[in-house]
Amino acid sequence: xxxxxxxxxxxxxxxxxxxxxxxxxxxxxxxxxxxxxxxxxxxxxxxxxxxxxxxxxxxxxxxxxxxxxxxxxxxxxxxxxxxxxxxxxxxxxxxxxxxxxxxxxxxxxxxxxxxxxxxxxxxxxx
Amino acid sequence: xxxxxxxxxxxxxxxxxxxxxxxxxxxxxxxxxxxxxxxxxxxxxxxxxxxxxxxxxxxxxxxxxxxxxxxxxxxxxxxxxxxxxxxxxxxxxxxxxxxxxxxxxxxxxxxxxxxxxxxxxxxxxxxxxxxxxxxxxxxxxxxxxxxxxxxxxxxxxxxxxxxxxxxxxxxxxxxxxxxxxxxxxxxxxxxxxxxxxxxxxxxxxxxxxxxxxxxxxxxxxxxxxx
Numbered sequence: 001x002x003x004x005x006x007x008x009x010x011x012x013x014x015x016x017x018x019x020x021x022x023x024x025x026x027x028x029x030x031x032x033x034x035x036x037x038x039x040x041x042x043x044x045x046x047x048x049x050x051x052x053x054x055x056x057x058x059x060x061x062x063x064x065x066x067x068x069x070x071x072x073x074x075x076x077x078x079x080x081x082x083x084x085x086x087x088x089x090x091x092x093x094x095x096x097x098x099x100x101x102x103x104x105x106x107x108x109x110x111x112x113x114x115x116x117x118x119x120x121x122x123x124x125x126x
Numbered sequence: 127x128x129x130x131x132x133x134x135x136x137x138x139x140x141x142x143x144x145x146x147x148x149x150x151x152x153x154x155x156x157x158x159x160x161x162x163x164x165x166x167x168x169x170x171x172x173x174x175x176x177x178x179x180x181x182x183x184x185x186x187x188x189x190x191x192x193x194x195x196x197x198x199x200x201x202x203x204x205x206x207x208x209x210x211x212x213x214x215x216x217x218x219x220x221x222x223x224x225x226x227x228x229x230x231x232x233x234x235x236x237x238x239x240x241x242x243x244x245x246x247x248x249x250x251x252x253x254x255x256x257x258x259x260x261x262x263x264x265x266x267x268x269x270x271x272x273x274x275x276x277x278x279x280x281x282x283x284x285x286x287x288x289x290x291x292x293x294x295x296x297x298x299x300x301x302x303x304x305x306x307x308x309x310x311x312x313x314x315x316x317x318x319x320x321x322x323x324x325x326x327x328x329x330x331x332x333x334x335x336x337x338x339x340x341x342x343x344x345x346x347x348x349x350x351x352x
Contacts, residue, residue, distance in 0.1 A: 003147055007197045010190050075179040 021072055022118055028065045029115045033108055035061060039088075040104045043097050051100070055089045073114065081110050129178060137175045137185060141167060144193045148200075157214045157264055163196045214263040221259035224272060234261050245269060290339050297335040300348070310337055321345065 039054040062085055069078055084107045091100035117124060144167060148160070156164060167189055174185030203210035218234045220227055220241060231241070241259065244267040250256050255275035260268040280287055294310035295303060296317055307313065317335070318328075324345050326332060333348045 003197050004201055006147060007194045011194050014187060014190060071181050071183055073181065074184075075181070 024068060025072065025118060026115055028068065029111045032058070032061060032065065032111050036104055036108050036111065040101060040108075043092070043101050043104065046097060048092070048095065051092045055085070055092055059085055059089065069114075077110075077114070081107060084110065130176070133178075133182060134175050136182065137171045140186060140189060141171050144189055147193050148196055159199060159213045160196065163192050166192055217263055217268075218261040219258065220261050220267075221253075221256060224253065224257055226253075230261075236261065241267075250275070288339060293336045293338045295334065295336045297329055297332045299334075300330045300332060302329055312337070 035054065035058050039051060039058060042050040042054055062082060066078055066082070084103050088100050088103040088107065091097070091103060148163070170185050170188045170192075174180045174182045199209075199213060203213050218230050220231050220234065220236060226238075226241075231237070245251070245253075245256060245259070248267065248269045250269060250271065255271055256269055257272040258270040260270075262268055294306050294312070296307050296310065296312065297303065302314065302317070307317065320343050321327075321329065321332065321335070324343075326345065326347060329335075331347050331349070333346045335343065335345045337343050
């Protein structure tokens with residue numbers, strides 16, 4: 001009986017962990033996605049000053065988010081996004097707006113993938 | 127590298143906890159479902175332990191999921207015979223009334239050499255000495271000897287003997303084991319008296335002291351061993 005009770009407690013703890021994780025990941029990714037979209041618009045408008053400010057904000061946000069996400073996602077997946085953010089920053093500084101816009105789209109796609117892969121769907125299971 | 131050390135330690139504790147949770151059966155003879163879980167756990171533990179880019183949770187969650195499934199399944203199989211048979215199979219009778227069951231041997235894919243080998247391990251060298259052979263669900267073989275090969279018991283010979291019980295170990299490595307002393311209905315005063323009888327001054331120098339069911343006391347000093 002002791003083992004059964006422990007199993008129930010473990011199962012409950014895991015379910016709670018899944019929900020808490022899913023919620024926090026969703027909030028974090030939505031926030032990042034929104035920021036990336038705003039940056040995309042600034043790049044489209046060719047607003048260099050605003051783009052520089054927004055990319056540094058994204059960088060800071062990502063640093064904070066990463067600390068939580070590192071427990072959940074393979075580190076390589078997160079490092080790829082970080083690399084893309086750094087590349088976008090470099091493109092903006094070099095006034096390569098087309099490349100920066102391309103990177104932003106890639107960042108948005110990767111962030112979308114993070115939450116998408118967590119959904120319990122047949123595609124994800126198999 | 128320090129991370130590897132910490133991670134290995136965490137995974138080690140996790141695997142030990144998992145095996146303890148699954149109970150003692152895991153350590154001895156494994157049923158098919160338990161064997162699967164044991165293999166999977168060992169494999170799952172390796173990945174997060176050695177690959178630093180993989181979160182530790184990728185090992186913890188599957189291991190706990192396997193443990194929980196195993197505990198629930200064993201609980202269900204305890205309650206339902208059907209599930210038990212489905213998970214572990216049935217014991218197969220390979221020999222009955224001294225005759226080999228060829229069909230069952232074929233089903234179990236046990237050839238005559240395997241069977242002879244197993245019988246030899248059990249101490250039987252001829253089929254004539256064996257009445258029944260059962261292939262258990264865990265893969266081990268149980269043998270019931272034929273009546274003529276069965277050694278006589280004390281009951282058969284009408285000899286009376288006191289029931290043998292596990293000896294009480296009162297001292298190990300100079301340390302008194304209070305629970306054992308209580309179990310054997312003895313006290314420290316009695317132990318010291320027994321030691322004095324054997325010319326030993328205190329408990330500190332005793333490597334082992336035990337009492338068997340007949341009341342015989344065995345004492346070995348630390349220095350007295352080989």
